[in-house]
Amino acid sequence: MELIKTNEIPVCKLCQSDDVIKYGKYKGVQRYFCRTCKSKFKADDTLFHMKTPANQVSSALNMYYEGMSIKAISRNLKQEYGNMPSTATIYEWIQKYTQYAADSIEGYKPKQVGNTWIADETVIEIDGQNVWLFDLIDDKTRYLLSTRISRSRTTKDAQILYDRAVKTAGKEPDKIITDKLASYLDVRYGKATEHIQGKPFALENNTQMIERFHETLKQRTKVMRGLKNIESAHDFINGWLVHYNYLRPHTALNDKTPAEVAGIEFPYKNWADITRHKPSKPIIIEHKPRGSLRVEPTQIGRPHKLTRMPRIDFSRSNVKDKFTGRRL
Numbered sequence: 001m002e003l004i005k006t007n008e009i010p011v012c013k014l015c016q017s018d019d020v021i022k023y024g025k026y027k028g029v030q031r032y033f034c035r036t037c038k039s040k041f042k043a044d045d046t047l048f049h050m051k052t053p054a055n056q057v058s059s060a061l062n063m064y065y066e067g068m069s070i071k072a073i074s075r076n077l078k079q080e081y082g083n084m085p086s087t088a089t090i091y092e093w094i095q096k097y098t099q100y101a102a103d104s105i106e107g108y109k110p111k112q113v114g115n116t117w118i119a120d121e122t123v124i125e126i127d128g129q130n131v132w133l134f135d136l137i138d139d140k141t142r143y144l145l146s147t148r149i150s151r152s153r154t155t156k157d158a159q160i161l162y163d164r165a166v167k168t169a170g171k172e173p174d175k176i177i178t179d180k181l182a183s184y185l186d187v188r189y190g191k192a193t194e195h196i197q198g199k200p201f202a203l204e205n206n207t208q209m210i211e212r213f214h215e216t217l218k219q220r221t222k223v224m225r226g227l228k229n230i231e232s233a234h235d236f237i238n239g240w241l242v243h244y245n246y247l248r249p250h251t252a253l254n255d256k257t258p259a260e261v262a263g264i265e266f267p268y269k270n271w272a273d274i275t276r277h278k279p280s281k282p283i284i285i286e287h288k289p290r291g292s293l294r295v296e297p298t299q300i301g302r303p304h305k306l307t308r309m310p311r312i313d314f315s316r317s318n319v320k321d322k323f324t325g326r327r328l
Contacts, residue, residue: 008088012037056081058272064094067219067242069226098239101171101274105242110262114140115174117165121153121181124221133221134158136165143258144245145169147237149230158183166190247271 010032012016016034024031033040056077064074070087078084116139123130134148134157148163150157158181166172174189180197189195220240227233246266249255259266268274 002234012039012041013288015039050311051256052083052085052089053081054274055095056083058270058275060085060090060242061094061097062247064090065220065224065240065248067222069157069223070094083245092238095235095277097271098235100240100277101242101268101271104240104268104274105246105266108264108266109168109170110138110141110145110259110264112141112261112263113143113169114144117139117173117178119138119158119161119178119184121179124224126224126227126233129230131230131233132157133224134161136161138169138258138262139256141262142250142253143262144241147241149237151230151232153181153183155183155186158187162187162189183298207263233314243271 009018009022012020012032012034015034015037017034019035021035021196022030023033023040026210032186034175059080060073062079063076064070069077070090073090074084074087079328081116081191118137118139119134119136121132121134123132125131127153134146134150135151136197137144138148145168146161148157148161148164162176172193174192175194177196177197177198177278184197185194185298220236224233224236227236244258246257246259246264246268247270249257257266268277
């Protein structure tokens with residue numbers, strides 16, 4: 001990122017304002033303060049309190065949500081930029097900016113959702129257990145209205161999926177297309193909603209859209225199979241929802257995102273925009289133990305055992321003084 005300088009003071013990296021003053025130094029590096037957006041920054045391309053340039057962080061996030069493993073991302077950054085961050089560092093980037101991205105879409109609702117929705121589910125294995133992944137997508141805008149991850153596929157799961165989609169869209173659909181899963185039969189749809197059961201892949205005018213969508217989901221599934229537990233899967237789903245709906249252009253939508261087609265004016269166009277803006281609330285990175293090895297606590301040396309000596313009652317002692325003959 002190249003900054004335009006005015007009287008040797010750079011413009012703000014976030015809002016491009018020239019109302020900037022010097023703000024002291026940290027470890028010999030000059031810092032600046034923007035009076036317009038109230039942010040602190042350095043003149044180089046690195047993020048505040050981070051050593052890695054912002055373009056490398058955003059590239060790592062984009063590669064992750066496009067289906068690349070964290071180890072592969074580290075190798076790719078080494079080839080492209082000569083910088084090979086650890087997998088723990090990349091994981092912290094993902095946690096930090098995924099949380100901010102998920103927070104940033106609060107309050108944004110699609111305004112131009114179509115009248116035909118399509119639901120589908122797939123099974124993946126996480127930590128040796130089968131987990132079901134439900135999706136409900138709008139046929140017109142390709143907007144992913146709701147996603148649910150569950151260890152079961154009951155009517156309750158299907159109802160939660162549908163209710164979330166209605167809340168997101170702000171309306172009920174005219175048609176909803178599902179497969180022949182029995183769980184969809186007992187869902188409480190709208191009075192005017194027609195439920196069509198069959199194979200969504202074979203329905204007219206939906207084949208290409210569903211196939212493209214599932215090709216995209218394969219990238220998501222590939223990453224999720226490498227996750228350790230269902231809690232990590234929930235975090236990934238939240239980030240992937242932002243990536244798919246708001247940041248990833250679709251060829252079928254004339255290189256627009258589903259959010260743009262749905263009438264949402266989202267301020268960020270890509271992960272680079274997100275990483276250059278500071279989070280709206282403090283973020284705590286939780287370091288989780290890696291690997292499956294668990295070492296039980298051990299005690300080194302002989303265990304200390306307290307031995308109590310018998311109490312002697314000197315008042316009735318039979319021991320006599322050898323000189324006086326008196327009892328001790």
